[in-house]
């Protein structure tokens with residue numbers, strides 16, 4: 001290992017270091033080795049080819065942008081009306097950081113949480129997202145399969161493309177979400193489906209139904225009924 005003094009005194013070592021830094025920061029290095037590299041891995045620029053390559057969820061967003069039909073993209077990406085809640089949620093999330101604790105053995109950590117008497121491997125929960133077949137033909141079944149593999153909790157929306165029975169058949173931990181509604185018969189029917197599958201928890205989304213202005217989304221031709229809050 002050369003000392004800094006030797007490096008400064010020897011321009012060729014300095015040049016080699018600069019060259020190495022340049023190569024490592026280059027996308028081609030990433031492509032050759034398959035390793036994520038700093039310059040290539042910034043959330044703004046990278047488009048991962050597989051989910052495993054993605055460093056965070058925001059990179060997957062880029063993949064969705066490239067592959068989804070524009071109206072579906074807008075359906076997912078936009079919040080209601082001016083999107084202020086969505087923007088402030090993101091601002092608050094950005095305040096959080098991972099606290100680095102060096103020299104601590106993290107080879108065996110326990111991230112599990114207990115909710116309503118059941119234990120889950122981590123506090124990551126799949127929030128209810130309706131109509132997932134608009135995004136992928138396998139819709140909620142693909143999501144449920146992925147969640148079940150890791151025993152992560154999924155909350156199935158009452159607005160799913162596949163029935164709750166089909167999603168429950170996959171066998172992972174599953175809660176059921178319903179919107180509040182004045183149509184009690186429909187609510188009772190939905191509830192009976194969840195009961196039949198022994199869903200242990202019912203998540204009630206209380207919303208004010210309104211017609212979104214659509215002004216935030218040039219992709220919407222037809223105005224949509226969207227929840228004002230969840």
Ligand SMILES: Cc1cc2nc3c(=O)[nH]c(=O)nc-3n(C[C@H](O)[C@H](O)[C@H](O)COP(=O)(O)O)c2cc1C
Pocket residue numbers: 075076077089127128129130131157158159177205230
């Ligand atoms: C495309 C899409 C569909 C959603 N569908 C539902 C739904 O059917 N039921 C529900 O309670 N919430 C639904 N939500 C709200 C989410 O469950 C979640 O509460 C919301 O996206 C805020 O969480 P986030 O900040 O992690 O996105 C949906 C959100 C999106 C983006």
